[in-house]
Amino acid sequence: MNKVFKALSDPTRRHVLELLRTGPMTAGELSDHFEVSKPTMSAHFAVLREADLVDAVKSGRSITYRLKMSVLEDALLSFAGVFGLKIDSNNKEGSSS
Amino acid sequence: MNKVFKALSDPTRRHVLELLRTGPMTAGELSDHFEVSKPTMSAHFAVLREADLVDAVKSGRSITYRLKMSVLEDALLSFAGVFGLKIDSNNKEGSSS
């Protein structure tokens, strides 16, 4: 959980997760969205992997990253929960309040 | 919002916020819950103030810190929102799905 918050503390890494929300992408595709070098992006991917926020699957010469939504959700949920906030895990747009 | 996530990346600071969830406390009272020195705690308080997650009111020779719940909530809400997660701001325990 600490690793998750550490991972989320960098805006580039948060943006990577946002890019992955709609589906998996390769390291290269992700890198194309940022101004920093590939090795720098690779280091960010490593932090995200270490926090278990993404998984990486190699196919051919590229590596496809996928968001581990449940890990992100659990971290936000358990932290928010301490403050009496609840996270609704419904992906649906139109639910309660 | 970046400052909020930066502030949340440290476990001591997250713990401070948790201590404040039930009500305001002075710098000294908060510090008593941790093993680190007062100046170190003071620096953590400064980061939390800078992120606008707490406010500080001086009365007499102590300083009372109070959690700015709405700021914490807004940050979690807007980030979680990107991923289709919803945070329920009801303090109530027993609400919906």
Added chain:
DNA sequence: GATATATTTAGATAATTAGCTAAATATAAA
């Protein structure tokens, strides 16, 4: 006014971090 209490500021250090270029690895294609 002197002393005690609460907190911050100053100044230092060690560890971590985000960034870079260059090189290594692995796979695919020519």
Added chain:
DNA sequence: TTTATATTTAGCTAATTATCTAAATATATC
């Protein structure tokens, strides 16, 4: 089997961070 592509690893640097002790500030009490 050479060359091109995708990604990571190695090695470096500058900036930031968490921590400390000592000193400063501000307020209260004696």
